[in-house]
Amino acid sequence: MEETSMQNQDLASNASAESPDVNAPEPLLTIRDLDIEFTSSTGVVPAVRKANLTIYPGQTVAIVGESGSGKSTTAAAVNGLLPGTGKVVGGQIIFDGRDITHCTEKEFVELRGSQIGKVPQDPMSNLNPVWRIGTQVKEALKANNVSVEGLSQDELVAQLLEEAGLPDAKRRAKQYPHEFSGGMRQRALIAIGMAANPKLLIADEPTSALDVTVQRTILDHLAGLTKEHGTAVLFITHDLGLAAERAEQLVVMHRGRVVESGPALDILRDPQHPYTKRLVDAAPSLASQRIQSAHAQGIAVAEDELLGARLGHESRENIVEIKHLSKIFDIRGAKGEAKKLKAVDDVSFNLRRGTTLAVVGESGSGKSTVANMVLGLLKPTSGNIFFNGQEISGMSNRELFDMRRQMQVVFQNPYGSLDPMYSIFKCIEEPLAVHKVGNKKEREERVAELLEKVALPASAMRRYPNELSGGQRQRVAIARALALQPELIVLDEAVSALDVLVQDQILEILNDLQATMGLTYLFITHDLAVVRQIADDVVVMEQGKLVEASPADDLFDNPQQEYTRQLIEAVPGAGLL
Template identity: 45%
Template sequence: MNEPILSVQNLTTAFRTSEGWREVVRDISFDIHAGETLAVVGESGSGKSVTALSAMRLLPKDKARSTGRILLEGRDLLTLPEHQMRAVRGGRIGMIFQEPMTSLNPVFTIGNQLAEALVLHRDMSWKQAEAEALRLMERVRIPSAGTRLHEYPHKFSGGMRQRVMIAMALACKPRLLIADEPTTALDVTIQAEILSLIAELQREENMAVLFITHDMGVVAEVADRTVVMYRGDMIETGDTPQLFAAPGQPYTRALLASIPRLGAMAGSVTPRRFPQVDAATGVATEGAQLPPPPSATQPVVKVSNLSIRFDLPQGRVHAVEDVSFDLHPGETLALVGESGCGKSTTGRAIMRLNTPSAGEILVGGQNVAKARPAELRALRRSAQMIFQDPFASLNPRISVGAAILEPILTHGLLPKPAARERVSQLLEQVGLSPDMATRFPHEFSGGQRQRISIARALALDPQFIVADEAVSALDVSVKAQVSNLLMDLQAQRGLAYLFISHDMSVVERISHRVAVMYFGEIVEIGPRAAIFGNAQHPYTRRLIAAVPVPDPAQRGTRPAPPAVEPRSPIRPLDYVPPKRRYREITPGHFVMDEAAA
């Protein structure tokens, strides 16, 4: 066999702590050859991203040290001078980072950041680089790429920012692509297109890919070989089909048993807890079905004819258009759709973080848009939000314990000693250790930060939670644990959830009803069983068909995702949206009349 593109040999990485050096990755070894995809899987905090950052030499020199060898085409990256390493980063190695908002510079336009990499590594003029940047943005299917090229990162949704990061990583045709959770923020249809794009570019350039992910369905679909990590150790590795068919370690069996599988809820009327998996034995116990929500209750949230529009110099973005739904105590309504379709904008409007252009939002019978400051403060007590980007929603200057403690003290729920005890309980509830309360957000992995955000949202015992991609950043075992926690709290307290997600397998298990959004409009809404068992709208059917199957034996059997032309949400200022009509298929199951769409 030819020399590997990347050879990691006995890599050990340690971080400096107050007690001395602490090893977080121990004795890791693997090779990746040209044209091969190696997946690294494991729970949040297992050392997956640290391994990738060690290879890129992006860990702080004064607080981290790596030993062993990391050979890129025979050159040891750990011994390269910094000026040579700068040429490697973005040139020979491209990297898609886990959190796109913190990886993009907020003071430069998207086009400027893409063009900079091309000027530095491909010796292009700025004019040539801008033209190539536009082509890359179109290739990762960003609508209206010509106008969005000159916009700043904060104007892009999480999924759109992730697409920009993918374009940037692939811009210089690297020999090795390190993809750290590259499709976490993307809905399944775009995920399928991006995975297809990466595979296409891999074939064209004979590129090696190191794919870090917690989505075992994606692993089954793309990985030739898989490495399983657990608490800093590499516990199992092998060809992907063999590892899925006959996992050797209990933890690997537990990972595979935790995978939510589409279709598992057939015949179940209400949500069902995820299987309880023993990591020591790998034995899974099927989760119990939850009781139905209380009947004949007043809605805790009522959204009527909600529209949200943003004016731009070149037109108007119709982000949300004429959206209506009710949400009752003890009920989970899942809001699904592709990135940029208006899901998060709708959730933020309910919390009055976005201002509606038209329509009405009632929370607990109170008009959110007209609430005075004191009323809005009370609303924050009963309604909370788990944000999509956990790093951006946590204050980097205060410890995570202080972040969870703050709302408890602000609302005067408990005295300080009891509030501190409550913080410890919340951290344990979401699978973290109470002694982590003194750490700061940058000291946690992406999945751990998401758990902290969930703990903070639960601190005030709210009646209603907007969960914006609440479990998307979590590995499968923790995703099951946190989803079960959310369902248990719902059963105990009658919590209502607006569950914004692109993970259709989780949506099928956790939701009572599902609303499908497409370009700012709800195109189909109904009971979970009706949506998954009798989808009527073409976009809903496309969403369900795009869910990756966690079975390597089925790789290549599904048709390639259809090439759908990206539509632009930007309309002329005088555009008047048509009035939509809906057909009722079965009781409570409505689909937009395509003739009126």
């Protein structure tokens, strides 16, 4: 314990020695030997132990680590927002020369916003749904007594929203959060966080729910804004590539301890601690282990009839064929041409049996709509979908019911896709019961077998979803999808909500299951780094249209479309390893 603590102090000292500004020798924030505990029904739980961290004025520092590592708890202590029973029980937090470790709530209120701003993770739950965006920015100005001579409050609100990268800010200020996209909502939160021009901005997973291109635009804008105002930034993230790309200094946390810290690129390229090495190895960078090992062994990725034209040698048969698929939605309240939204526009591609096809694109590109039509959850406006040679739209209800035994789905959110009132056993057993497969004893044996396939103990079947981590829940969702021994599994953003290590474990499980069971995957995602790890073939969609389709290696080595190049270039940390 003492040795680990000394190592942490040494590592922190090394990081602190790298002052980016010789004219600002005094740190803005110094955390020394910080200890944080929570009290639970089973006793005291240490969340952060002997953590050290230093941030200088204008510097960007990132804390990385998986869920439960203590990174968000450390940041919450800085502005006095520890949740529940959390409290600082040791060490110091010195901000701008003042010890704020045990400030009163009133003193923290005076610091928040005016001195320490925050951009939270989830823009939807952190904006009031019944208040206009402008009203919420105005509240931040009022709370911190911010005013600018010659500008009204409304004009200042519009100026802040424009600085945060929101176009047509005066009109947008009158709208509500539900009228904004995810990226626009995040820009509104940045405007609120920067409203009082704080000295330190805490950005807690500020872009984790956003597409890579939107993410890059927002982070570029945030970097420009904070540089212009001389604001220091403390990034909290589980994305190592993003941290290395955006931060000068990196602090790696594991189980409440700082295990490594120093210049970001040095740590990324030459990690010293075993945990940091695991994080780097698990990062879904474009130079993924799967591709590197495949090239090293001279394994050729099979080319195929992805678009119906022969691209290479003899290939596997198609399990799904999509021909000239379109889907038009009616928009409520709109008139004329605006009443129609063409979500999918004349899309054609094939999915080879036993392979993984990734459909990629930004939010609104139509990729999830395609998946829902393949699953039979939406009816196409026009075009055809063939599954095992049979057209889905021509199937009777009985035929659709039987087809669903062969086609299953894993959704994005492992918290929302499992019934909280069902035990894990009942969650996995339900499709078996619905399709009348086996008796009770046989179904119990099947559930235990499925849990083993996804690396969960049989004892987990007696637990409930709220007792499992996000990664464990997603394994349960995969086990449920496998229950009926399907041929095709549709994975809709199935790993985007997970930490990088858990994500890596799930992708490994999916690869192993495909190899042993001959499964076919239709992988819907906006994350091209993940695509590089798992996909054989890739289809790129933009605004409802298919803009590019090719084997994965070809697409990454030689993208044909500018849009595809932009998606690849926007991947955080691409090319840094």
